[in-house]
Amino acid sequence: MTELRQRMLDAMVQRGFALRTQESYVQAIRRMAKYYRRDPATYTPEEVQAYLLHMVKDKNLSYSTMNQAACAAQFLFQTVLGHGREHF
Numbered sequence: 001m002t003e004l005r006q007r008m009l010d011a012m013v014q015r016g017f018a019l020r021t022q023e024s025y026v027q028a029i030r031r032m033a034k035y036y037r038r039d040p041a042t043y044t045p046e047e048v049q050a051y052l053l054h055m056v057k058d059k060n061l062s063y064s065t066m067n068q069a070a071c072a073a074q075f076l077f078q079t080v081l082g083h084g085r086e087h088f
Helices: 003-014 019-036 046-058 063-080
Strands: none
Touching: 003 019, 003 063, 019 046, 019 063, 046 063
């Protein structure tokens, strides 16, 4: 398990996230990492937005699936990595 994934899991446990939410958030970040093929901590806000748009336009995924990925990314960048709101 990567250090970033462990940090994200620890942060979710500390905040009382349900197990299913934890799994969904980790899976959403894993899919984004697979798409970009690099460490999620290095993504720019524009890359995150482009990926979310790709989910809806190219993959035809539902808005709720895209929204969950957006929430996972927001949690990762703001809570785990400590970036401000301007990052997202």
